[in-house]
Amino acid sequence: MKKIVIIAVALALTSCKKESAEPFGTPTTTNSATEAKTETAATPEALGKELFETKGACIACHKVDTKLIGPSLQDIAKTYKEKNGDLVAFLKEEAKPIIDPSQYDIMKANFAITKAMSEEELKGLEAYIYSNLK
Numbered sequence: 001m002k003k004i005v006i007i008a009v010a011l012a013l014t015s016c017k018k019e020s021a022e023p024f025g026t027p028t029t030t031n032s033a034t035e036a037k038t039e040t041a042a043t044p045e046a047l048g049k050e051l052f053e054t055k056g057a058c059i060a061c062h063k064v065d066t067k068l069i070g071p072s073l074q075d076i077a078k079t080y081k082e083k084n085g086d087l088v089a090f091l092k093e094e095a096k097p098i099i100d101p102s103q104y105d106i107m108k109a110n111f112a113i114t115k116a117m118s119e120e121e122l123k124g125l126e127a128y129i130y131s132n133l134k
């Protein structure tokens, strides 16, 4: 008798679960999609690359190995390494330009974007820029 009660309760529970699980199925899918996106930016460098090309729009003026509107990433990485510069501080507008101060006004317009970024995002940009060091 006891057994039958237990089975009945178990059945009732599982059937309940099934019904209530389905309406919530859609948001769960959205969640796992955003999770997958963060996973692709697993390293600071990967996060930086993504920001550089999307949210930061830095790619519009900076190329990896040739000067466009701004200096190339290789130039930036090389100069910052040699002069022991602080890229994160520069992007927070806390450090002066050391590469091309005459063109600084053009770069300055981007601080609205970079100053709104988290420390982690700025560190990512720094890691990505340094990853282009030749």
Ligand code: HEC
Pocket: 052, 056, 057, 058, 059, 060, 061, 062, 069, 070, 071, 076, 087, 090, 091, 096, 097, 098, 099, 100, 101, 102, 103, 104, 105, 106, 107, 110, 113, 114, 125
């Ligand atoms: C509208 C064009 C433009 C965009 C977009 C742009 N930059 Fe620049 N950037 C420049 C120019 C021009 C310079 C050269 C002036 C200078 O050295 O400050 C520069 C210089 C720099 C420097 C060297 C600073 C120094 O010490 O002289 C860094 C680092 C940099 N940019 C990073 C970035 C990052 C990161 C982004 C994206 C968030 C970005 N830039 C977006 C034009 C741009």
